[in-house]
Amino acid sequence: MTQSPRILSVATALPPHRLDQNDTLAAARAVFGPRMRDFDRLAPVFANTGIETRHAVMPMEWYTQPRGWPERTAAFREGALALLEEAAGTALNRAGLKPEDVDAIVCASTTGIATPSLEALLLERMGFRPDTVRLPLFGLGCAGGVLGLARAGQIAQAMAGRTVLFLVVELCTLACRTGEATPTNVVASALFADGAAAAVLRADDETGGPRLRASAEHTWPGTRDVMGWRVEDDGFGVIFSQDIPTVISARLGPVVERFLDGQGMARTDLAGLVCHPGGAKVLHALEAVFDPVTDGLADAWAVLRSCGNMSAASVMFVLERRLAAGATGPHLMSALGPGFTAALALVEL
16 A cells, blocks of 8 residues: 655755845835836835745845846855755754655755756755755746645655655745836835745655645646746746736635545645745635635744745745644645646645
């Protein structure tokens, strides 16, 4: 009988530069205000996000100057590797393992480009074995935390008894482009943050820990323009629609119901939620969709408040908080990313 993958440990990492939301608003006003007559009308978004602090790989002044692809790519590579090394090292230590014990690595990121890929660059840096199986994942966006963990679980199940390391890092702040004075760019500057996470998984008869019971994804037709990147001369350009909360409210519920029904469950059978905190409006929409289940939403709000929107990494921060709080029972992990895609996973804590 095939064993379900188990999560041996979870760890997170934040970059060194802590950004206060009021200071970020002042910087955005200085950069965008002179070129936007309606900046003052948009300014309340900084308070309305529910974010108090965020973390970034570069100091505030770095973002206020024009930067091109070479500078952004160098910052991505250096910052991402440092964060992944910290998160991976902590996760392995918590699991009582060393890098040479890892048989496969799944690494998700959509906010930068590195070839060789990030996990390949970590092999010698951290001491992973040369025969380590690698799977880099790009393009999943905010859904990458849930879908990446699910892919890692599937690999662990296929490689029963072997150890799989899941890594996720997103440096969303590197998409801040001073040359584009648009409402979308202002909103992005109010939301985006940087962070990384790691999880160790294994599927065998002896391993304990939270169990990955099932996962699923659903991509709605005709929604490709809801969320994503544009490739511009000076970096990634942000694409996200104001309709995201409306799409969640109108379409996510039936997808969740079908997924849970396939597991012989209803929403009320859930002990709690592990939701990606994409923003205040997104969390309010999720509250309505998952009602009456609310346990775990406070953790999503706490991550949003103290860390901002770290794209795919955020949901792993919420999972770490749930585990630290001693939460038990079936939890639904959820995130939404480019496609427009809903990512779901059922985890028994």
